[in-house]
Amino acid sequence: MTQRVYVLAQFQPKAGKEQALFDTLKALEPDSYREQGCIQYTVTRQIAHESATNNKHTIVFNEIWATAADWTAHGRRQQIQQFFENEVSNPNGLVADVIVTAYSDEGVNYDAPVY
Numbered sequence: 001m002t003q004r005v006y007v008l009a010q011f012q013p014k015a016g017k018e019q020a021l022f023d024t025l026k027a028l029e030p031d032s033y034r035e036q037g038c039i040q041y042t043v044t045r046q047i048a049h050e051s052a053t054n055n056k057h058t059i060v061f062n063e064i065w066a067t068a069a070d071w072t073a074h075g076r077r078q079q080i081q082q083f084f085e086n087e088v089s090n091p092n093g094l095v096a097d098v099i100v101t102a103y104s105d106e107g108v109n110y111d112a113p114v115y
Contacts, residue, residue, distance in 0.1 A: 004039070005065045005102050010057035012097040018045075021094040022059055024087060031079060037070025038063075057099060071102070 013021040025043040032041040046058040065071035074080060087093035 002105055003067045004105060005068050005071045007063035007071060008101050009061040010099040011059040011095050012056045013059060013094055014096045017094045018058060024094060025059060028083065032074065035074055037066035039066060040064040
């Protein structure tokens with residue numbers, strides 16, 4: 001098991017804003033990859049596929065951070081905070097809705113004593 005944090009940041013773009021949102025998020029990748037603990041930080045776009053279900057959150061960041069503290073530090077960066085202020089909180093922004101979810105690869109009570 002690791003201390004890694006796996007993050008899915010799912011974005012629903014406003015009507016007609018999908019490409020602009022994708023480009024804006026893509027611009028966040030280079031600096032994020034230089035952050036401490038960043039293992040993966042890749043923006044992806046939903047595609048139609050026979051094995052997949054589509055939803056309104058068509059753009060997703062797939063992130064892996066070495067620790068929860070590294071992910072927290074990322075969220076405090078000015079560039080990330082400005083994105084959320086300008087594109088998510090701002091009524092004129094590109095994002096209609098966002099869902100950010102964090103996951104672990106550790107099982108429940110993985111370090112509990114074994115009897």
